[in-house]
Amino acid sequence: MNRLRLPDSTKVRVGLMIFGFFVLVALVGPTLVTHVFGLSATELDVEHLREAPSSAHWLGTDKNGRDLLARLVVGTRTSLQIGLFAGLIATGLATLLGIAGAYIGGRTDAFLTAFTNIFLVIPGLPLLIIVGSYVKGRGGWWVTALIIGLTSWAGGARQKRAQALSLRNRDFVTATEMLGESRRRVIVFELVPHLAPLIAASLLFSVVGAIFAEAGLAFIGAGNPSIISWGMLINEAGPNALFNGEWWTFVPPAACIALLGTAAGLINFGIDEISNPRLRMVARKASTRLTAVTGAKR
Amino acid sequence: MTSSVEVVDSGGGSAVPPPGAEPLASPGPKRGRRSSWVYVARRVRFYLVATWVAITLNFFIPRLMPGDPAGAIIENLRRTQTVSAEQVRAIQRLFGGSDDPLWRQYFGYLNQLAHGDFGISTAFYPTPVSEVIGSGIWWTLGLVGTTTILAFLLGTGLGILAGRRPGRGFDAIAAPLSTFIGALPFFAVAQLLQLFLAGKLGWFPDIHGYDVDNLVPAFDLYFVPSVIHHALLPAFTIIAGSIGGWLLGMRNMMITTISEDYVLLAEAKGLSPRRVMTQYAARNAILPSVTGLAVSLGFVVGGSLLAEVVFAYPGVGYLFYQSVTSVDYQLMQALFLIISLSVLAANFIADSVYGLIDPRAREDV
């Protein structure tokens, strides 16, 4: 079974490479900046407030004189942790609710579908902001991740229900049922493995979506002030950092988010092309080739 | 927030009914005006339930918070400002701090809502929350409403153009550009535009909804142009931030639809290329975009709120920002409710339009 083999597409590969880069930074970055470069993400330095990038501080300092490179690197780890944890919760819920509904059918499905649809039409960010400001300052990054995960599963659930529904009536599922397998076994051992590529892709997009959500949440001021994340860096930069000329406080975290968003966009585009070959048309070789070979011999 | 992420849902699926629809196995060959009414009735029922859920959620969220949030918040507020007895009571009431049983609190809450009573704002003390919202909602409805419709129309239109000749001409620029711009968070787009168009070039005012230093709100020759002038940059931000998602979604559906048998047949019938593209290809390709509106609208509205913050635009997004920074829960909750209900209403309209443009939807109930 090579179902999870990486798709053969340049767009997907570039997207995954960007992802890999951030994962690497998140893993080794914080150790590297503290132990090799001797920088601290939290140390205040009243002598050097709001300084533009220099050889001492490659990405400048913030309003408290803290080194922004160190904060960006630590923030990368936090943001990715939030993304991963929230993504796992959202994808897990989506998979559970979507597949269960599609497989069990009947009233359960009708109820779960309605439930999902309602959460789909209630705008996510305002809900997140409300919950975020109630829990503000409590716990660590995982609280932020939890509330993002709990408010962002609906779209995925709908998608997985549709996919599972199309699998539901396939022969191999029917055959397993005929063999007397329990419902739960069919779901866990037949449906989920077949949806694995889809679930993997949707986890990836959930992760990016959660990182974006954290940024939005923090930007409006409902983030967790006790963590260092891309969102909180943007929050600390303030809503008009660029206009006020303090570009170095805003550009690096915003660029990281945008880069990750681009990676997700590329992967999405690539997956679309793989699942829908019509999108992959080689345009430069148009179908007007014929005139060039007029009179070709049979 | 950004469109690049949510395209996953709206893009591929062609036969996905709008979120309100409860899909049934197969539509029977029945027809008629009656089914249109059934369709509308079902939609209405769904949105009524969704409205009830939003209202109830708004009631329970503060009460579900662990520990003693009211105490903690009052404590927190006291550190930075003097807290009046009125504020203490308002906060305690919000967290169910009365001795009444839950159901009585709930009906009390519903009763207040019915009378448009959202309590007193602590950030704009002693203005009632309903008045604060009343001052902001029209700015947002005007700005976000107009720009969302414009972005949808423009994005969809450009998506048709791009999808007609994929990989060539316009599409060669539009598709990658949309992928990139769609990946930028709204607040980043807003700040970039603010820096360049307002700061460097000085074409537009950088903040506010009108010239607050020299004008008072009135429907006159000074105020109205000022409002429009101030709205352009936020409007441009929202359009720039959301157009890419519509464009890509429509482009991809267009490419898929162009190979459908009915488009081939239309071409074989010798119809004009224009009619083939509009009545056969685009007319069908647009359906998932309209369905996807429900999912995308939440993102777009969320993003617009953030754009308002950057431009200090006096709408509900900026109010939200102010209520969060000054920990005004009354205002925050009311804003959440108003935004949710507006999005639900917009979705209801989108669903109804879908029912009009896809004859199959009326059967699918």
Place this chain on the structure above:
Amino acid sequence: MNEVLLEVDGLHVGYETEDRPVNAVVDASFTLRRGEILGVAGESGSGKSTLINAITRLQRPPAVTTAGTALFHAQDGSKVDLLRADRDQLAKIRWEEVSIVFQSAMNALNPVLRLGAQFVDALQAHRRLSDADAEARAAELVRMVGIPADRLRAFPHELSGGMRQRATIALALACDPELVVMDEPTTAVDVVMQRQILRQVQRLQRELGFAIVFITHDLSLLIEIADRIAVMYAGRIVELGPARQLYDDPLHPYAAGLRDSFPPLHGPIRVLRGIPGSPPDLRDPPPGCAFHPRCSKRFARCDTELPELLRPVDGRQVACHLHDAAVLGERPVEGEKVG
């Protein structure tokens, strides 16, 4: 009846893929006479649909026509190479001269337009008709296939499968074409409906005299209506001849296999035998005769040498070493060129 309507000669269609080009149709040649019904049979992937998409110019990338001609003899006596016709020439030929019926009527009809509108736009694209006249003509057309005229107000999904299919046939006849291409028009409906639709097609063809290229994977169905049959395999025409003879005495082992895979609509029940193996991967076709890995009669030559479609013998052509004059010794090789 003997007047030539369409001469296809040396048609090649490829698929441009990222790794290597695929030959979807190779060197296809045949002639169609006015009022004739030519059946084209083959498994999925044999290139039969690709062939007609190329001729009708409905091809979509990545398919590319790389060589060949398809001379169409129009009613006014002019000859047009369909493969090279420009937009204006095509506009004149489409639906007036050549129309098409697709396999799945559900997909062939625009789901968001009423049935009537899909007749009216075709009619008005070619005839100067008022709305009322076009609607009257549409009503006349659907009645011809047994659909009540009031169904023109229905949307496609409100019609039954059989009705939709008959509607697309009526639609194909809207402008009295000389040639109707039918791409598996009966696969999506049940056997009873299939029978009914075939009868209807035959009746209409006799009344109106158009020629048909009828594509199917079901040889037994072709024997019911076709005058001649072409059998395709891996992008090539491997046998071409009068329907009855080809069916009763297939020359190519593949044609025989195809015949034995389906029960005849009429006549005694035979033992059904499938063809072992599966169609070749066109990206990597086997050397020699593409059918040799599945052929029970193959011999050494088949593995290496590609059999050409032989010149017609008694109006029959085959591409198989079994019938190669060089192998069989002396066999009369003459007769007029059919394709």
